[in-house]
Amino acid sequence: MGLTGRASLGVNQRLILMAGVGSFWGFSIGSFIGGRHAGLQYLAENAHRLPTTVQGWYFYHKTKNYRMALGGIKRGARYAVRTGGLCLMYGAIEAGLDHVRGEPDVLNSVTAGTVSGALFSAFTKLSRGSVRYSLMFGAAFGLVTGGLSDIHRYISGNPPSYMTWIRSRMNHDDDKE
Template sequence: MIQGARAAQLRYLAENAHNPPRTVQGWYFYNKTKNYRMMWAGLREGAKTGAKVGSFGLLWGGIEEAVLRIAPGMEPVKELIAGTSSSMLFAAAGRLNLHGSGRIVILGTAMGGAMSLVRKAQEKVGDKIKEARTP
């Protein structure tokens, strides 16, 4: 939201720099209009970014679930597969060049591997807690 609001503010200032207000009432309406445009642009950009991040999260989760249903034996590396696959789809959808695509795929694979390691560590800690609670 903040990026969209700042961009709208700068755009408004650039569009109206040639004719600044001359009265107190003019400055009031100038700032009021600028603030409304900033709020609207911030909400619009925030919604766009939220939709992009949400759809990427749904894609990631969908790939994880598909791996569990298609190949249940691949459950230990489902996050790694989901990270690599979703980053490849993201790079293809974004029409990135080879260098950018490689970086995105490496980052997605690293994040998938990190999530897999965190899940394994969480399971180990959970097992230790269960052992400590049982007499």
Template sequence: MSPIDTQPTQLQRIRLNPFERVVALTAGASLIGAVGGGYLGGQLAGRQYLAERAHRLPKTADGWFFYQKWKNYRVTYGGFKGAVRYASRIGGCVLAFATIEAMVDRAVGEAQALSSAIAGVTTALGVSLLVKLPRSSAKRAGLAGLAVGLTNGLIQDGLRCAQQPTPPSYISWLSKQTSQRSKTEM
């Protein structure tokens, strides 16, 4: 058995070990980025080709044939460039998020929503530093990362509670606190 197969179930999310989850999420995000980037890159290249040649459009059938032929080449090349660009950007962001989430899960000892929130904030602020956003935009990006990470973590914890008999430790702690309050109020 490899060390990946011996991961404790407390570190699993969506029934995947951390390594499997990081690979699956990164591959899925890269694929989505490639599809969207290919579409946007192809559209941009087609518009750019038209803008560059609008002053001398062809006048014959043969001219239109070669115009469309070269436009299709440029659109395909632009789509390929856009696909690579977006796949690497989105895949890199998701890779960073999933890796930080797995590292925090391992440090805490179990998968919980707090790990996802920390990963969301860290990834958002890291990307903000990388693209040199102004401080106000970085603050908004950090808040958006917190919201997305926390929502992601709470959904995963809800699924874990429904699938496994042992909920995350903070849910057990909250249920103990509420039961102690109800006993003292009586």
């Protein structure tokens, strides 16, 4: 089967897909946060000189909307790069572990999630409580994605070796009775 064991995709395809989806979600969340922040900042900066005419209110809101769009795009781009990079890092670590161990399974995914959480914590200098949360989130993310990948492999007729081992142990125990 080789290294196309995760979602029936090759390593490069999977990394591009993961980075692309991560960047999309990062941009979406970042643009929402950035637009809202820029709108509040514009309101705070102009609260002392609110318009008094209909035309003044029109240009006030028009300028505010432009600032919100620009703020959303700027923050969205930053979040897209960060989130896409984090997803790419997770995928690269996972693919490396798959290659080293010779089989893609849930253990590699959990390890990659935990390592990614640790590296993220180190780069962003999180507090001790946040580091714990980051590690738990990374491990949980790896468990979910790796578990789904293993379920996909099982349904496709090529179960991971630990599932085959468990099945053989269960059949071996049934034969003893």
